[in-house]
Amino acid sequence: MNLLSAKNLSHTFEYELFSDISMDLDEKESIAIIGISGSGKSTLLHILSTLLTPDSGSVSLFAEDVSQMNKKRLAKIKRDSLGLVFQSHYLFKGFSALENLEVAAILSGQDIDNEILKRLNIYEAINQKVTELSGGQQQRVSIARVLTKQPRILFVDEPTGNLDKLTAHEVMEIFFEYIEKNSAGMVLVTHDEELAFKCKKVYRLENKKLVAVK
Numbered sequence: 001m002n003l004l005s006a007k008n009l010s011h012t013f014e015y016e017l018f019s020d021i022s023m024d025l026d027e028k029e030s031i032a033i034i035g036i037s038g039s040g041k042s043t044l045l046h047i048l049s050t051l052l053t054p055d056s057g058s059v060s061l062f063a064e065d066v067s068q069m070n071k072k073r074l075a076k077i078k079r080d081s082l083g084l085v086f087q088s089h090y091l092f093k094g095f096s097a098l099e100n101l102e103v104a105a106i107l108s109g110q111d112i113d114n115e116i117l118k119r120l121n122i123y124e125a126i127n128q129k130v131t132e133l134s135g136g137q138q139q140r141v142s143i144a145r146v147l148t149k150q151p152r153i154l155f156v157d158e159p160t161g162n163l164d165k166l167t168a169h170e171v172m173e174i175f176f177e178y179i180e181k182n183s184a185g186m187v188l189v190t191h192d193e194e195l196a197f198k199c200k201k202v203y204r205l206e207n208k209k210l211v212a213v214k
């Protein structure tokens, strides 16, 4: 089943970032987008995850055109089906790590998966306040929180920036197992080509186009 289909996307800020970009994400599929700094990778991810409206072109989620959805419908799809793992964590700072996960569990009606907490190595720190955790621990809590709501599509922007190499690879393994088990999909933006090439498909954003490199 097709989870996401982007057609002929173009976007310009101060300069034209890209034009006429199309891509498809199917169930159990992972796509990595690489490219030099400033090529527009994060902007493309923002468009695919509906945070930003493209200048032209369309994005469909689960075969529904995002531009044709009313606000309520789009909000529901975002809440139930999209998982964003971005550099800024958006954790509730005054709460503990566990409380942050509980909010996600309650809102989505899902359970917290202790196994994932152990693998992310945050099980022991789960009762600490977010502000007492290191940057890497906060990042791992935000990954656990996103997975707790069991989204169908993961949008991941440099998930391993604060993490050592071993932890970064473990996080990728957790993502891959997650999408396989849940028939979900993932779009990953990264500078790390080694991590990128673990994905099923790899595209490079260069000269304003998306070039398939795997």
Ligand SMILES: Nc1ncnc2c1ncn2[C@@H]1O[C@H](COP(=O)(O)OP(=O)(O)OP(=O)(O)O)[C@@H](O)[C@H]1O
Pocket (backbone or CB within 6 Å): 013, 014, 017, 035, 036, 037, 038, 039, 040, 041, 042, 043, 044
């Ligand atoms: N909201 C915005 N308003 C104006 N310009 C923006 C905005 N967001 C991004 N840009 C510009 O668009 C260009 C591409 O940014 P983007 O973050 O998409 O690139 P990137 O490939 O992800 O870069 P990096 O690898 O450094 O994170 C940059 O020149 C950036 O300054």
